[in-house]
Amino acid sequence: MLYDVLIIGAGVIGCAIARELSKYSVKIGVVEKEPDVSFGTSSRNSAVLHSGINYLPGTGRAELDVKGNAMMDELCASLKVPLKRIGKLTVALKEEDLPGLYKQKNQGEANGTPGMELMDNDKMRTIQPGIEGILGLWTPTSAIISSFGLTIALAENAKANGVDFHLNSEVTAIEKGEDALTVVTSDGKRYSSRVVINSAGLHCDEVSAMAGFVGAKIWSCRGEYYVLDKRLNGSLKTLIYPVPGPNDPGLGIHLTPTVDGNILIGPSAAYITDPKESREDYRATHEIMEDLKREGLRLLPDLSASDFIRNFSGNRPKQTPPEKGGNADFTIEDVSEKVAPGKKIGFIHLLGMESPGLTSSPAIALKVKGMVEKHVALSPRTDFIAERPGFTGTFSELPLEQRMDLIRTEPEYGEIFCRCEQITKKEIRDAIENPMSVRTMSSIKYRARAMMGRCQGGFCVPRIVRMLRDEYGFNPEDYFVRKDAPMFAGRVRESARGGVSK
Amino acid sequence: MSEYDVVIVGGGPAGLAAAIAAKTSGCDDVLLIERDRILGGILNQCIHDGFGLHRFNEALSGPEYAARFIDQLRSLSIPTMQSSIVLDLSTKDGKPSLLVSRLGELVKISAKSVVLSMGCRERPRGALAIPGHRPSGVYTAGAAQNLINLENIMPGKRAVILGSGDIGLIMARRMTLEGAKVESVFEVLPWSSGLPRNIQQCLVDYDIPLYLSTTVVDIVGMKRLEGVKVAEVDKDRKQIPGTERFVPCDTLLLSVGLIPENELARGAGIAMSPITGGPLVDDTCMTSAPGVFSCGNALHVHDLVDWVSEEAERAGRSAAVYAGGKKTGSEKKTVQVRPGAGVRYVMPDHLVGDDAILAFRVLVPARNGKVQLVSRGVDGEKVIKEETHARLHPAEMIRIRVLPSEVSALGAGDVLEVRVP
Numbered sequence: 032m033l034y035d036v037l038i039i040g041a042g043v044i045g046c047a048i049a050r051e052l053s054k055y056s057v058k059i060g061v062v063e064k065e066p067d068v069s070f071g072t073s074s075r076n077s078a079v080l081h082s083g084i085n086y087l088p089g090t091g092r093a094e095l096d097v098k099g100n101a102m103m104d105e106l107c108a109s110l111k112v113p114l115k116r117i118g119k120l121t122v123a124l125k126e127e128d129l130p131g132l133y134k135q136k137n138q139g140e141a142n143g144t145p146g147m148e149l150m151d152n153d154k155m156r157t158i159q160p161g162i163e164g165i166l167g168l169w170t171p172t173s174a175i176i177s178s179f180g181l182t183i184a185l186a187e188n189a190k191a192n193g194v195d196f197h198l199n200s201e202v203t204a205i206e207k208g209e210d211a212l213t214v215v216t217s218d219g220k221r222y223s224s225r226v227v228i229n230s231a232g233l234h235c236d237e238v239s240a241m242a243g244f245v246g247a248k249i250w251s252c253r254g255e256y257y258v259l260d261k262r263l264n265g266s267l268k269t270l271i272y273p274v275p276g277p278n279d280p281g282l283g284i285h286l287t288p289t290v291d292g293n294i295l296i297g298p299s300a301a302y303i304t305d306p307k308e309s310r311e312d313y314r315a316t317h318e319i320m321e322d323l324k325r326e327g328l329r330l331l332p333d334l335s336a337s338d339f340i341r342n343f344s345g346n347r348p349k350q351t352p353p354e355k356g357g358n359a360d361f362t363i364e365d366v367s368e369k370v371a372p373g374k375k376i377g378f379i380h381l382l383g384m385e386s387p388g389l390t391s392s393p394a395i396a397l398k399v400k401g402m403v404e405k406h407v408a409l410s411p412r413t414d415f416i417a418e419r420p421g422f423t424g425t426f427s428e429l430p431l432e433q434r435m436d437l438i439r440t441e442p443e444y445g446e447i448f449c450r451c452e453q454i455t456k457k458e459i460r461d462a463i464e465n466p467m468s469v470r471t472m473s474s475i476k477y478r479a480r481a482m483m484g485r486c487q488g489g490f491c492v493p494r495i496v497r498m499l500r501d502e503y504g505f506n507p508e509d510y511f512v513r514k515d516a517p518m519f520a521g522r523v524r525e526s527a528r529g530g531v532s533k
Numbered sequence: 534m535s536e537y538d539v540v541i542v543g544g545g546p547a548g549l550a551a552a553i554a555a556k557t558s559g560c561d562d563v564l565l566i567e568r569d570r571i572l573g574g575i576l577n578q579c580i581h582d583g584f585g586l587h588r589f590n591e592a593l594s595g596p597e598y599a600a601r602f603i604d605q606l607r608s609l610s611i612p613t614m615q616s617s618i619v620l621d622l623s624t625k626d627g628k629p630s631l632l633v634s635r636l637g638e639l640v641k642i643s644a645k646s647v648v649l650s651m652g653c654r655e656r657p658r659g660a661l662a663i664p665g666h667r668p669s670g671v672y673t674a675g676a677a678q679n680l681i682n683l684e685n686i687m688p689g690k691r692a693v694i695l696g697s698g699d700i701g702l703i704m705a706r707r708m709t710l711e712g713a714k715v716e717s718v719f720e721v722l723p724w725s726s727g728l729p730r731n732i733q734q735c736l737v738d739y740d741i742p743l744y745l746s747t748t749v750v751d752i753v754g755m756k757r758l759e760g761v762k763v764a765e766v767d768k769d770r771k772q773i774p775g776t777e778r779f780v781p782c783d784t785l786l787l788s789v790g791l792i793p794e795n796e797l798a799r800g801a802g803i804a805m806s807p808i809t810g811g812p813l814v815d816d817t818c819m820t821s822a823p824g825v826f827s828c829g830n831a832l833h834v835h836d837l838v839d840w841v842s843e844e845a846e847r848a849g850r851s852a853a854v855y856a857g858g859k860k861t862g863s864e865k866k867t868v869q870v871r872p873g874a875g876v877r878y879v880m881p882d883h884l885v886g887d888d889a890i891l892a893f894r895v896l897v898p899a900r901n902g903k904v905q906l907v908s909r910g911v912d913g914e915k916v917i918k919e920e921t922h923a924r925l926h927p928a929e930m931i932r933i934r935v936l937p938s939e940v941s942a943l944g945a946g947d948v949l950e951v952r953v954p
Contacts, residue, residue: 258659312755317664324662335807337792341659343667431632435639442637447568447618450796456636487657493679496686507686516669516756519680520687520783523711 032195034060035407037214037224039202039238041068043178043392044384045230046185051396053192055409060222061186061194062214064201066514067469067477069182071232073389074477075313075345076254077287077295078178079270081387082119082170088141090360095391095398097143100172102393110184111423112177113290119173119270120155122164129166131274136168146171159268173270177290178389179477185392187466188419192412196467197222199514202231205241210375212242226377226406228399232384233310233348239380242370247362247382251310252347254298255319257327260338260485264292266331284326290424291452291480296327298345302353313344340485350383359383363395365402377406421461425480427453448498449491451484459495463503470499471511472518538562538856539849540631540644542619542797545574546838547650547829547845549602554849555648556609560856563611564642566633568618572606573599574652575675576838578682581703583730587839598838622647622797624822645856646824648848649812651794653830655700661789665752668759674700674788681707689784693761694718695749697725697732699836699928701788706735708786715741716780719763721748721770724898726788726928728836749785750777758783791834798827806878809833813882816889817861818848826852833880833892836930840892861885866945873907873952877927884949887937892930893951899925905954906933910947917942925953 036052038045041063049061065071080100086093107114123132139147148169150158155167190196200216207213211223231238236247267288287295299319303310320342328334350359362382370378379402381395388395403409426434426444438445443457462478463470475481475495482488496518499505510518539555541548544567552565571577576584579595586592589601606613617635630643655673672680672688678700680686692708694701697720705715718736723746725732736743744763750772751762765776793810795803804813804821811832812820818828828848829841851861868884870891879893895902902925906918917939922931933951943949 309755312666314666315664317750320662320664337660339659339662340657342662431639438634438637438639445634445638446616446636447620447634450568450618453620455634485657486654487659489655489657489673489676492676493684496680496684500684512669513756518669518688520689520713523681523685523687 032060032222033211034058034222034224036060036226036228036403037062037222038228038230039214040229040231040235041065041182041186041196041198042071042073042230042232043069043182043185043389044381044395045228046182046189047392047396048228048230048399049189049194050185050192051393051400052403052409053189053194054411054415056412057407057409059189059194060197060224061189062197062200062202062216062222064199064217066199066471066511067467067474068186068196069179069477070473070513071311072345072348073182074179075343076178076386076389077298078176078289078389079287080114080172080174080176080390082139082172083142083144084121084135084139084147084168084170085275086138086142086387088138091363092358092360092387092391093138093142095361095394096387099387099391099394100174103174103176103390106393107176107181109417110181110188110419111421112181112184113424114174114176115290116172116174117269117288118158118169118171119272120150120158120162120167120169121272121274122155122162123166123274124164126165128274131276132166132168135274139168139170144170144172159271162271175270175288175290176389181389181392183467183478184419188416190466191416191419198467198469202238202241205238207243207371207374207376212371212376212378225375226379226403228403229378229380230384233346235348235380235382239366239382242378244366244370244378244380247380248350249310249382250349250352251303252349253301253303253312253344254347255315255323255344256295256297256342257320257323257339258341258343259294259296259327259334260340261292262338263294263331263334264288267294284323286327286330291483296323299323300347302349303346304353310346313346315342315344341487347385348383349385358385361388361391361395363398365405367406375406377403379403425452426455426458448494449479449481449484451486451490452480454479454481454491456498459498463499470503471513473513534630534641534643536643537564538645539564539648539852540629540642541565541648541650541849542622542631543567543574543650543652543829543831544569544572544613544615545650545652545829546576546599546602546841547652547831548574548648549599549606550842550845551648551650551828551849551852552611553602553605553609554846555853556611558850558853560853565606565611565613566617566619566631567613567615570616572603572613572615578675578679579703580682581707584838587837588842602842619797622649622801622825624801624825627823629822629824646826646852648845648852649795649798649820649825649827649831650829650845650848651797651831653791653793653834655787656790656792658787661787663749663752666755668752668754668757670754670758670783671752671785671787674698674704674786677704677786678707681711687711687713689713689782691716691782692784692786693749693780693782694786694788696720696787696789697727697743698788698790699727699731701786702727702731702735704786704788705741706739709739709741713784715739716782717741718743719747719749720745721766722746723768724927728928752785753779758785761785791830793831793834795831798825801825806882808878809880814880815867815883815885816881817851817886818844818881819851819855819861824855833878836928840930840932844892866943868940868943869948871948871950873950875953876951879951884935884940887940889935889940891933891935891951894927894930895925895953896927898927899953902953904931904933905952906935907950907952908943908947909950910944
């Protein structure tokens with residue numbers, strides 16, 4: 032297979048690049064080691080769009096964040112991705128926090144963050160009743176979004192526009208030819224391409240090394256979260272962040288409402304320093320779980336134990352080593368000359384795409400498009416499909432009359448599969464029959480939101496299992512949560528279903 | 534909008550008994566709504582025996598127990614809506630109405646009275662806050678029971694069970710009978726949370742060890758579960774250093790508590806008990822919303838289905854009386870019922886009638902323990918009844934009948950307290 036552009040890694044940035052380039056008449060492929068898109072950092076974060084106040088003026092992070100943020104309304108509207116512009120208050124609790132707060136405001140001004148406003152406590156309380164703090168910085172363009180929803184939508188739309196996705200395809204080698212790079216994957220397949228874009232997230236240094244680029248180094252820095260029950264939906268009107276310290280590797284532990292009505296507590300920041308530990312080790316640790324609980328109770332005193340419904344972790348691909356901390360700027364470089372000097376080959380890598388990678392993703396895609404253009408002519412297509420079908424959000428959030436109408440045409444919208452989140456059989460079916468043709472339980476979860484509610488799948492999992500068996504011919508060994516994570520050991524008795532065996 | 538006199542939400546053991554009782558006590562217009570395809574609720578997956586010992590003096594399997602009620606329901610021609618789920622309960626202007634969703638329609642149903650009998654759900658892993666990975670192979674015991682007994686799917690081959698609740702014990706035996714190796718059952722408390730007969734019949738008889746004051750402190754495996762780390766805990770449930778050990782397994786079953794299912798009650802603004810997780814009810818099972826009744830595991834988690842049926846019959850009768858326009862209790866007085874020393878909760882929250890069964894759970898196990906029923910009023914405290922129980926155990930619900938003479942001796946505003954002195 033010869034591509035014009037091959038993208039390694041189907042996170043939000045890889046998918047945004049694929050979708051952007053699919054507007055042009057070029058042959059595009061994406062290789063991804065996981066069975067689905069958005070299985071790494073892109074689905075494991077606070078799902079916040081940042082306004083741009085946190086970044087040093089003149090950096091790529093500052094520029095791409097503000098630009099990306101401004102592109103999101105239109106993008107999310109065409110792709111039917113939930114987005115809520117709830118704004119953010121960065122709050123100084125004491126005098127010592129003020130210099131940090133002013134620094135953020137100055138950065139915001141330099142970076143072009145729109146609509147900033149300093150607020151005293153009374154004014155802050157008109158936004159978030161009862162909030163403590165002496166001075167707050169209000170940034171109205173801060174927003175919450177479905178991060179996996181965006182990644183999946185970008186991928187589906189890219190695929191609808193002709194992009195090939197090769198999932199379960201881990202890159203094992205990159206070979207140099209005269210006018211193309213050949214990417215070899217774990218299943219033995221070979222994909223040649225004139226331009227290769229490395230957006231491999233936690234593994235982008237390893238991928239660049241395979242292409243012969245020396246000197247990239249990524250550290251995985253884990254952030255743990257707690258998910259709170261929807262009972263608290265509405266108690267948080269906006270995003271509330273503390274003023275970050277100068278060497279914090281993240282933005283500090285805070286509460287984040289999600290577009291689905293839950294609240295996240297987190298993230299912590301702990302580098303994975305043990306070389307034996309995987310960069311994708313998403314464990315929850317006792318100490319940090321305790322910290323997050325304590326912090327949650329401090330911020331929301333009426334929380335009860337049953338409100339903590341789940342924890343998860345996400346790992347940041349950082350270029351700054353543990354002893355240094357803080358953040359480095361994004362590295363988005365065309366390193367073709369270092370990888371294949373004098374040849375007609377393009378190699379672009381994206382290193383250290385931590386926060387605000389999600390916010391910046393559409394702007395990064397534009398920037399990368401500019402780099403690709405130096406290698407491949409990009410002529411716009413007239414048949415580009417910009418819209419994704421369907422409606423934004425979940426069926427249960429639609430007005431009653433609209434739901435009744437939809438049930439008349441699609442009866443399965445009446446059949447509830449997930450009691451906690453009121454997900455219908457039609458939504459499960461759409462998730463099972465997704466355009467990416469992925470059928471892991473996690474894929475169904477990210478698309479339909481089933482298993483994410485307070486019973487954590489107790490009600491819907493048996494129903495989904497039965498549906499996959501009865502309507503999609505699944506055998507017990509066909510069910511996977513993720514790659515290499517089988518759900519079941521087999522049948523209880525082979526003869527129990529008329530001697531069927533496999 | 535369709536209208537009924539009595540609508541029962543949930544067709545498990547509680548809903549079935551409530552529907553039958555409503556109909557047999559004179560209400561002709563009863564509807565039962567069940568979210569599953571078939572009636573019987575969780576009993577359908579309980580293929581072991583031991584149901585009905587008190588009620589029928591027989592050891593029935595779950596489906597057999599359910600069948601007795603389903604047959605009666607059918608012979609009484611009580612209509613049912615199956616594969617139908619109630620999304621919302623509203624009690625605006627004192628008139629209950631329900632929003633029901635099913636294949637092809639979303640309908641509103643109004644009722645003169647409603648019985649909430651949705652049962653309970655299992656506490657998931659998230660609520661336990663166990664550190665570690667998120668591999669496949671971690672199931673609640675009830676989910677594993679559903680897979681094995683109804684879907685012919687074996688969740689794993691080498692299991693550890695956390696929590697000694699009855700479903701966990703039943704599943705230890707079930708997994709063993711189906712060829713899996715059950716390594717151990719771990720219980721964080723210094724006593725088992727299951728019935729003694731289940732400890733004997735499900736663990737001892739199969740040489741499955743039960744470790745008390747021991748819990749899972751880490752889940753290991755980035756893909757499929759590879760094992761769990763367990764450790765002993767002290768009386769404050771704090772891990773004892775040096776007691777940690779690794780137990781290899783591919784399956785972890787959680788049997789760590791049941792949570793009454795009350796999204797509908799909460800959504801309708803019904804007053805809830807923080808202890809039981811169910812609504813606060815009087816002895817007719819009426820909640821704080823007039824005409825809305827609650828019973829079975831949605832009200833409080835029972836250990837025996839026999840008492841679920843009995844309680845649900847009371848709720849069904851009361852719902853029929855209410856729908857008929859009559860008062861469900863006496864107008865004379867309301868007596869508050871409170872848990873005293875050594876008692877976790879008492880059901881009901883208050884009495885409006887002359888005759889009641891108080892159901893309660895103790896906090897710690899005891900042999901030959903005394904239980905006192907105490908009245909507290911303006912005249913001070915009076916022990917009105919004292920019983921000695923050979924065995925008091927948190928896993929077993931205890932019931933005391935309060936006689937009309939005892940109730941009539943109470944003054945208005947008196948508090949009735951159950952305590953274990």
